[in-house]
Amino acid sequence: MxxxxxxxxxxxxxxxxxxxxxxxxxxxxxxxxxxxxxxxxxxxxxxxxxxxxxxxxxxxxxxxxxxxxxxxxxxxxxxxxxxxxxxxxxxxxxEFLPRQLDEAEVSDAIKAAINATGAESIRDMGKVMGHLKDQYTGQMDFGAVGPKVKDKLCAGA
Structure with missing residues (x-):
């Protein structure tokens, strides 16, 4: 439904x-x-x-x-x-929102999005965030996820 x-x-x-x-x-x-x-x-x-x-x-x-x-x-x-x-x-x-992901699940989702998009640097942050929004709309706070994605991309560079 x-x-x-x-x-x-x-x-x-x-x-x-x-x-x-x-x-x-x-x-x-x-x-x-x-x-x-x-x-x-x-x-x-x-x-x-x-x-x-x-x-x-x-x-x-x-x-x-x-x-x-x-x-x-x-x-x-x-x-x-x-x-x-x-x-x-x-x-x-x-009641209408899906279950929110916990910290570990958010971290795993970020890693998977980075791998799926082939992101290598901070320039690819938009691709990663777009992928996350497509997959996890309503399940995570993207305002809080943005800095985590940035940290992972900067650490990987």
Whole structure:
């Protein structure tokens, strides 16, 4: 089942359960997906079906990251009630994301990507990151992975 259908089915169930928090978050997810569909219309990559699962995973990852930053800001500002709301939204969004890779798995994935792309120096970092994004979208934080790839490529040079 595609992510779009899973979100829709979960939204319908939240309506039946009258779960306001869940329903609100699922509606935000749906709105973000539809925004991306609209943005894609008329572009060369428009297939008429809307965005695919990879793009939806990217949207969900971005939404999670935004809410984590908001929760941190609310905690620093002493607004624990708002931080808790953000964390509740994160838990709903994470239901649709694949399992996050641990440090060892990330390290193995970086090594495999370097070998697969034939990367030899820091100039090949874009190829390695592109390969990782194709293979592991939604499973790792690419902001944290970038410096690790750079370290491995610099150490190998």
């Amino acid at each position: 595609g992510l779009r259908k899973r979100v829709g089915d979960t939204l319908k169930q939240a309506m039946k359960d009258k779960d306001a928090t869940r329903l609100g978050t699922l509606r935000l997810i749906n709105a973000a997906i539809k925004d991306q569909d609209i943005a894609q219309r008329g572009s060369d990559s428009d297939t008429g079906e809307g965005v695919g699962d990879a793009e939806i995973l990217a949207i969900l990852g971005k939404m999670t990251k935004q809410r984590m930053e908001s929760a941190r800001a609310y905690e620093e500002g002493g607004r624990l009630d708002l931080a808790e709301t953000e964390r509740a939204e994160i838990s709903v969004i994470e």
